[in-house]
Amino acid sequence: MQFKEIIGHKDIKEHLVRTVHENRVSHAQLFLGPEGSGSLALAYAYAQFLNCENRQSADSCGECPSCRKYNKLIHPDLHMSYPFIAKHKEDTATDYADSWRKSFLSNPYMGLEYWRNQLDADNKQVNINIAEAHGIIKKLSLKSFEAEYKVLIMWLPEYLDTQGNALLKLIEEPPEKTLFILVAENQDKILNTIISRTQLVKIKKLDHTEIAQHLKSVHHLSDQESAEIAFIADGNLQEAMNQIQSQTNNHFGILVNWLRFIVSDAGTNMISLVEEELSKMGRENQKSFLFYAINMMRQIILIKEGLSSLVFLPAKELDFVQKFAVHYTVEQIEATINLFEETHYFVERNANPKILFLDLSLQLTLIYKYKTFPKGTQYII
The missing domain is CATH 3.40.50.300 (P-loop containing nucleotide triphosphate hydrolases)
Structure with missing residues (x-):
């Protein structure tokens, strides 16, 4: 080299x-x-x-x-x-x-x-x-x-x-x-x-601009896509590669549907999504999905704190985070990020994905539907 x-x-x-x-x-x-x-x-x-x-x-x-x-x-x-x-x-x-x-x-x-x-x-x-x-x-x-x-x-x-x-x-x-x-x-x-x-x-x-330029020249992404991924990767080219992979997995669509079922307490639909999609992703895709979800929640916090100029997202994702930011508090978003990070930890340690994501869904329902903040749960690994 x-x-x-x-x-x-x-x-x-x-x-x-x-x-x-x-x-x-x-x-x-x-x-x-x-x-x-x-x-x-x-x-x-x-x-x-x-x-x-x-x-x-x-x-x-x-x-x-x-x-x-x-x-x-x-x-x-x-x-x-x-x-x-x-x-x-x-x-x-x-x-x-x-x-x-x-x-x-x-x-x-x-x-x-x-x-x-x-x-x-x-x-x-x-x-x-x-x-x-x-x-x-x-x-x-x-x-x-x-x-x-x-x-x-x-x-x-x-x-x-x-x-x-x-x-x-x-x-x-x-x-x-x-x-x-x-x-x-x-x-x-x-x-x-x-x-x-x-x-x-x-x-x-690495600088955001260096990663963005690499993504454009090597992976042939658009200026906007390159800037968005470079921002999320925050100097980590390996994470940028992970983000490119996540785009092919429709993480955004799954996340939006999942959150919709959670905030409306649509139990049957929520369980179905966990069983048919989240639990069957495979460990690495589950980790990638959770990392993507964490980043989306962080963008929501930036908007709520009046830092919209620091948010680099595609139009449909930007529209989602802007609407989500209107309806929910920073406290709820921070609790969500903590739960996502805990879940990522247990996914790495091979916890049962169906139990893990179902419990996560129920805890998020308490946070968004009933404004109750449950304590963390220990899983058998």
Whole structure:
């Protein structure tokens, strides 16, 4: 991957290029940026630039043998580590290398949930186990096969837990011409002993305009559609992809019908919609639907607070939120958002969808029809 393929981050790209030209490459770096910001893509582009055989002034050449191997993620001196599902204690990330290459090459801005879906993880936990840590030590103790630098890119070191202690000595005193790049989203979840041994590279979320331009040029969306999705995604390109997917699922039509049945206390219709549509969506579509519903409710709050200029929605959705905002209070909308977020949490943990959405519907009916605010419910997972 080349720098020119990555959206935005002009200053970061220039900084990374400068460190290579000035021979100031720190042996351990922490790329810290939110999901969908492109931090992982930047790490790969940096590694490719570092080992390019015909390095240009601001980017790798993209054509030399090293770049061609990097572009396919098959360079022998490029090592990748990431969270995975260990079916056996000796399993390592290498067992999932084919899935990783396919996932990254198709979506270099991917988030953890996207990766979990490629693994068919369901409600299983992913992590970076001790066998992976020992495997990294073994790989990096070997001499380079053909490149100047051996590079390890570890995505989401937050999932190392205490296993990361096994890597401390290697990170602090690595073999010559060895580069660690840790790509993280949450600094608070990384071992402090690892953070203290790395040079921090902070990566900001993408601008709305950068995402909108990408959606127009790559996904051929209209100016209005691109602006709306970019606003909702709030700097997260992975979320923008999720929103594009949600548009094909008629989330708006389902949400409007569902809320209509709720506010009118049309019990039979409400139960039918839960059983025939919401409970049969599949877990990822249910999560996407709930995220969409949360965003719609947030737009309603913006309107009620007199911030209509910040609302970017298609005409029919805008008409809906404007009418909904007239009839219901901020307190009701906030309670709805809280319930949607709780439901999203339980969907992720594989709660029974029919029971979950039926209970959610009943609680929303209490809020809108009877202005009663029920306490949260605990579900058996």
